[in-house]
Amino acid sequence: MEEVKLYGFGPSPFSYRVIWALKLKGVKYEYIEENLPMKSPKLLQHNPVHKKVPVLVHGGKPISESLVILEYIEETWPENPLLPKDAHEKAMARFWIRFAEDKYPTLNTFFRTVGQDQQLAIKEALKVLQILEDQALGNNKFFNGNTVGLVDISFGWLAYWFDCIEETAGAKIIKSNNLPRLHEWIKNFKQIPVIQENLPSRDKLLAYLKTKREKILSCIFIPNGH
Amino acid sequence: MAEVKLFGSSGSPFSRRIEVALKMKGVEYEFIEEDVYNKKSPLLLKYNPVHKKVPVLLHNGKPICESVVILEYIDETWEGPSILPKDPYERAMVRFWVKFLDEKLVRSIGEEQEKAKEEATEFLKILEGTLSGKKFFGGDSIGMVDIVANFIAYWFMIPQELAGIDVLTKEKFPKLNEWMNEYLNCSIIKENLPLKDKLTALFQARFQAFAAAAAASVK
Numbered sequence: 001m002e003e004v005k006l007y008g009f010g011p012s013p014f015s016y017r018v019i020w021a022l023k024l025k026g027v028k029y030e031y032i033e034e035n036l037p038m039k040s041p042k043l044l045q046h047n048p049v050h051k052k053v054p055v056l057v058h059g060g061k062p063i064s065e066s067l068v069i070l071e072y073i074e075e076t077w078p079e080n081p082l083l084p085k086d087a088h089e090k091a092m093a094r095f096w097i098r099f100a101e102d103k104y105p106t107l108n109t110f111f112r113t114v115g116q117d118q119q120l121a122i123k124e125a126l127k128v129l130q131i132l133e134d135q136a137l138g139n140n141k142f143f144n145g146n147t148v149g150l151v152d153i154s155f156g157w158l159a160y161w162f163d164c165i166e167e168t169a170g171a172k173i174i175k176s177n178n179l180p181r182l183h184e185w186i187k188n189f190k191q192i193p194v195i196q197e198n199l200p201s202r203d204k205l206l207a208y209l210k211t212k213r214e215k216i217l218s219c220i221f222i223p224n225g226h
Numbered sequence: 227m228a229e230v231k232l233f234g235s236s237g238s239p240f241s242r243r244i245e246v247a248l249k250m251k252g253v254e255y256e257f258i259e260e261d262v263y264n265k266k267s268p269l270l271l272k273y274n275p276v277h278k279k280v281p282v283l284l285h286n287g288k289p290i291c292e293s294v295v296i297l298e299y300i301d302e303t304w305e306g307p308s309i310l311p312k313d314p315y316e317r318a319m320v321r322f323w324v325k326f327l328d329e330k331l332v333r334s335i336g337e338e339q340e341k342a343k344e345e346a347t348e349f350l351k352i353l354e355g356t357l358s359g360k361k362f363f364g365g366d367s368i369g370m371v372d373i374v375a376n377f378i379a380y381w382f383m384i385p386q387e388l389a390g391i392d393v394l395t396k397e398k399f400p401k402l403n404e405w406m407n408e409y410l411n412c413s414i415i416k417e418n419l420p421l422k423d424k425l426t427a428l429f430q431a432r433f434q435a436f437a438a439a440a441a442a443s444v445k
Contacts, residue, residue: 068321073315091290091299
């Protein structure tokens with residue numbers, strides 16, 4: 001079996017997408033923590049275009065971009081499939097995976113804003129979440145049906161990072177009464193052993209987010225910015 | 227009743243991508259032209275409720291949305307020349323570059339042309355680097371990256387030309403220029419591009435609309 005390495009960063013939900021997929025498939029890998037914002041020479045060598053984590057290196061060959069890595073993992077280790085077999089259902093899964101990617105900034109804008117801007121950002125985030133609630137989840141336990149799949153993994157950050165982001169930014173967006181299905185999905189997702197056992201420390205994440213938000217806000221309030 | 231329908235727009239690069247792919251596989255389909263600027267059809271809104279955009283492929287009554295998702299679906303569903311390679315690592319590379327193209331270059335749509343040129347120059351340099359020793363991004367024949375790069379050939383170049391900007395010079399981008407020649411001469415591409423003057427007229431009309439709106443808002 002060829003060697004598998006993963007370059008990641010503790011607080012990054014994107015790194016965890018890859019960890020979850022590898023663990024769900026029982027793939028053994030070596031994890032290398034990057035000390036961001038410093039980037040190691042290896043990381044820059046393996047991802048010269050974006051210079052970001054996560055990067056998966058399989059048999060010496062690097063793959064970048066978490067969602068590209070997920071598809072690669074699915075195709076390389078077909079046991080415990082994370083995508084539907086049926087072509088149309090697979091296309092629907094890919095549609096929602098893209099949606100997760102496209103809407104990630106919208107769902108995070110409230111973290112980078114205050115006051116009226118934040119109120120607006122919260123409204124926009126709610127619109128996106130309502131689409132997930134009404135159209136993506138349906139009556140299933142998971143986005144993938146009865147078992148987790150790549151769509152769940154793509155939205156996985158909503159089940160853990162999101163409430164830390166809410167707490168740091170002083171907002172409460174996903175509640176049990178406004179988005180009941182999503183709320184339930186969050187509970188179910190976190191109960192999966194592989195997920196439960198592979199989450200960053202909440203305290204460390206909160207500390208990281210607090211510093212991050214302080215930095216962002218200090219830029220907003222400096223008159224000329226930088 | 228046609229088994230395969232495509233809701234699209236002749237001026238849309240995303241829609242044209244799908245036509246290239248269907249033609250590559252020899253799939254017969256019914257094309258439904260949507261009036262995307264003025265009035266989208268009830269069927270389009272029904273089949274793509276989330277984004278309300280073209281293209282939408284309808285196969286046996288089931289809709290598929292998002293051009294890149296549709297391209298993967300077409301490759302998996304019909305025999306014929308491959309749109310994506312078979313090897314998982316090569317497929318990952320294709321998906322990486324497709325994402326790169328869509329995110330970096332397509333975002334320049336509607337941006338002020340000088341700014342678009344600056345941002346694009348950096349990304350075009352990276353793309354130029356990937357063409358070493360290859361006729362197409364897909365190798366000897368067109369693949370998914372080439373199909374998705376249709377954007378560069380027309381939808382990026384024409385607004386730049388209209389603004390009098392010469393971004394894709396032969397000196398700076400010799401390989402991309404060669405690629406564009408081969409690409410635009412490829413019959414399957416040639417037959418699936420809008421008429422250049424039609425597209426130019428479309429862009430000119432949009433610029434005029436933007437300029438009028440900008441002037442109106444200054445008042």
